[in-house]
Amino acid sequence: MKVIHSVHPDDFKIYQTELIRERFLLENLVQPNRINCVYTHYDRVIAGVAHPVTQPLTLNTYDNLKAEYFLERREIGIINVAGDGEVTADGIVYKLNKLDCLYIGKGVKQVTFSAANVAEPPVFYLLSTPAHKNYPTSLMTINDAEKVNAGGDDTANKRTINKYIHKAGIASCQLVMGLTILHTGSVWNTMPPHVHDRRMEAYFYFDIPAGQKVFHLMGEETQSRHILIDNYNAVISPPWSMHSGAGTSNYSFIWGMGGENLDYTDMDAIKIENIR
Numbered sequence: 001m002k003v004i005h006s007v008h009p010d011d012f013k014i015y016q017t018e019l020i021r022e023r024f025l026l027e028n029l030v031q032p033n034r035i036n037c038v039y040t041h042y043d044r045v046i047a048g049v050a051h052p053v054t055q056p057l058t059l060n061t062y063d064n065l066k067a068e069y070f071l072e073r074r075e076i077g078i079i080n081v082a083g084d085g086e087v088t089a090d091g092i093v094y095k096l097n098k099l100d101c102l103y104i105g106k107g108v109k110q111v112t113f114s115a116a117n118v119a120e121p122p123v124f125y126l127l128s129t130p131a132h133k134n135y136p137t138s139l140m141t142i143n144d145a146e147k148v149n150a151g152g153d154d155t156a157n158k159r160t161i162n163k164y165i166h167k168a169g170i171a172s173c174q175l176v177m178g179l180t181i182l183h184t185g186s187v188w189n190t191m192p193p194h195v196h197d198r199r200m201e202a203y204f205y206f207d208i209p210a211g212q213k214v215f216h217l218m219g220e221e222t223q224s225r226h227i228l229i230d231n232y233n234a235v236i237s238p239p240w241s242m243h244s245g246a247g248t249s250n251y252s253f254i255w256g257m258g259g260e261n262l263d264y265t266d267m268d269a270i271k272i273e274n275i276r
């Protein structure tokens with residue numbers, strides 16, 4: 001499993017395009033009949049994708065974990081961003097259609113992923129954090145996710161934020177997870193931006209139309225940098241970094257966090273006039 005190490009904000013100031021991409025961007029996660037995971041040293045979050053097409057896939061442990069099975073000391077959030085699929089957790093089958101979320105708690109030994117239809121296979125985005133106790137496995141459909149409508153047409157940031165795993169939603173040890181859908185004609189996510197030193201964050205961009213890109217914004221508020229994002233890229237946001245983005249069209253993304261608390265609204269806002 002690929003390992004991503006932490007970066008100090010002072011060192012980040014001299015990073016050029018290639019090094020920014022190497023340290024923060026997760027590419028080529030979606031491959032047929034494969035589970036691709038990356039181990040980060042940001043709150044020990046593992047991010048990845050399971051893309052079963054013609055065969056079921058099993059979530060095996062990795063040597064990095066020194067654990068008998070993946071969830072021995074971890075919890076995981078799974079969101080499907082493509083065709084209908086199934087996730088099996090210790091023999092119990094959960095159907096995940098597009099934008100449905102499954103939380104699986106610590107101690108579940110066997111997790112498998114499969115497609116409902118070979119012609120339209122699922123893409124399961126995975127985000128896993130260390131866990132100290134078991135919380136029940138829980139499925140939440142997109143309809144049941146808590147919704148916040150944010151932004152406006154006048155500022156090109158009209159979007160619907162869907163919360164699944166958080167303080168008032170699916171219970172977890174430290175994982176917080178949801179997804180944001182930009183409305184047609186809106187391109188800015190998380191603007192005005194924020195930081196939360198108490199939690200790292202990872203974004204997974206999807207439904208970026210062919211030929212379009214997202215400029216993901218990162219860095220300290222007076223040291224902004226950007227990374228060009230393609231569909232199904234994930235990007236790590238360190239605890240010291242703002243995270244925002246503007247697309248050449250609308251798009252969607254999954255956000256997920258691990259760290260100090262489960263309160264979605266615990267953010268330190270940045271004033272647009274202060275960004276440099």
Ligand SMILES: O=C[C@H](O)[C@@H](O)CC(=O)C(=O)O
Pocket residue numbers: 150159161179180189190191201243255264267
């Ligand atoms: O800490 C929370 C995350 O940055 C995102 O949920 C923000 C977001 O989806 C948005 O405003 O569009």
Ligand SMILES: [Zn+2]
Pocket residue numbers: 194195196201243267
């Ligand atoms: Zn955030």
